[in-house]
Amino acid sequence: GAGVSQTPSNKVTEKGKYVELRCDPISGHTALYWYRQSLGQGPEFLIYFQGTGAADDSGLPNDRFFAVRPEGSVSTLKIQRTERGDSAVYLCASSLTAAGVSYEQYFGPGTRLTVT
Amino acid sequence: AQSVAQPEDQVNVAEGNPLTVKCTYSVSGNPYLFWYVQYPNRGLQFLLKYITGDNLVKGSYGFEAEFNKSQTSFHLKKPSALVSDSALYFCAVRDIRTGFQKLVFGTGTRLLVSP
Numbered sequence: 001g002a003g004v005s006q007t008p009s010n011k012v013t014e015k016g017k018y019v020e021l022r023c024d025p026i027s028g029h030t031a032l033y034w035y036r037q038s039l040g041q042g043p044e045f046l047i048y049f050q051g052t053g054a055a056d057d058s059g060l061p062n063d064r065f066f067a068v069r070p071e072g073s074v075s076t077l078k079i080q081r082t083e084r085g086d087s088a089v090y091l092c093a094s095s096l097t098a099a100g101v102s103y104e105q106y107f108g109p110g111t112r113l114t115v116t
Numbered sequence: 117a118q119s120v121a122q123p124e125d126q127v128n129v130a131e132g133n134p135l136t137v138k139c140t141y142s143v144s145g146n147p148y149l150f151w152y153v154q155y156p157n158r159g160l161q162f163l164l165k166y167i168t169g170d171n172l173v174k175g176s177y178g179f180e181a182e183f184n185k186s187q188t189s190f191h192l193k194k195p196s197a198l199v200s201d202s203a204l205y206f207c208a209v210r211d212i213r214t215g216f217q218k219l220v221f222g223t224g225t226r227l228l229v230s231p
Contacts, residue, residue: 004159033218042206042221043160056218091159095217102148102167102210102217107159 002026004108006092012114013082021077021111025094032075033105034067035091043091049075050097082115089113118143118211120190122222129197130230137192137225139207148210149190150219151181155203163205166190177201197229 005024013019025032030051035043045059049069057067064082069075079086089112093105120141129135141147148167152160164175171183181192192205204226208219 031217035219040223042208042223043219045211045218045220048218059218093160097217102165104150104162104165105217105219106162107152109157109159 004092004094004106006090006108006111008111009109010112010114012116014116015082015084017082019079019082019113021079021090021113023075023077023092023094023108025073025075025092026106029094029096029106030072031095031097031103031105032069033093033095034075034077035093037089037091037110039088046077046090079113082113084115087113087115118209118220120149120207120209120220120222122205122207122225124225125223126226126228128228128230131199132196135194135197135201135227135229137205137207137227139190139192139222141188141190141207141209143209147183147190149181149183150208150210151175151179151190151192152206152208152221153203154206154224160206163192197227199229199231202227202229 007022032049034046037043047067048056052072064080066078089110091110093107095105096103150165151163154160164173166173166183174180204224206224207222
């Protein structure tokens with residue numbers, strides 16, 4: 001079946017601009033995660049949605065970052081006033097969820113964001 | 117805090133030889149451990165997980181991992197390496213502090229399998 005998809009695959013923007021990154025999770029997965037992967041590092045957690053609500057946004061670096069998932073499926077990560085330090089690969093993942101069970105997360109191919 | 121460490125930036129092995137990629141963990145409570153692989157220009161792919169039960173976990177593509185509670189390790193292994201196994205491997209632990217399922221990843225180990 002279809003996996004997690006992310007668009008665009010690459011985004012180049014100028015410092016100070018606004019960007020939106022989209023994630024389409026696996027159908028039926030109620031949990032959705034955003035991670036950021038800088039060069040030479042492992043992915044770092046940004047935000048987690050259970051359904052439409054952000055259950056944990058403790059990884060968002062500052063208030064320039066915001067994410068939504070209005071209908072409990074597609075999610076958009078929004079970055080305002082981009083800075084060169086925001087350049088990274090932004091990964092989206094989805095999973096089934098149930099209390100007390102650790103389901104694996106399935107990752108999309110990522111969006112490579114470059115801020116010039 | 118939950119964390120994992122991957123002490124080797126790179127592991128080199130000849131095709132056909134056994135391979136081991138190391139991971140140690142630090143958690144409060146029971147560990148939920150995962151291995152992912154990342155090929156160039158592709159997303160992370162799930163390999164295997166340890167939740168409970170047998171200490172030897174079998175996963176995709178012939179990989180397995182051994183959970184060792186006394187050594188707090190979860191090393192990834194394969195009996196016979198293939199050139200196509202060359203990729204970046206990440207160990208991860210579920211962060212249970214909040215009760216949710218976000219993963220905390222290691223810094224990754226690059227595996228190079230030579231023909």
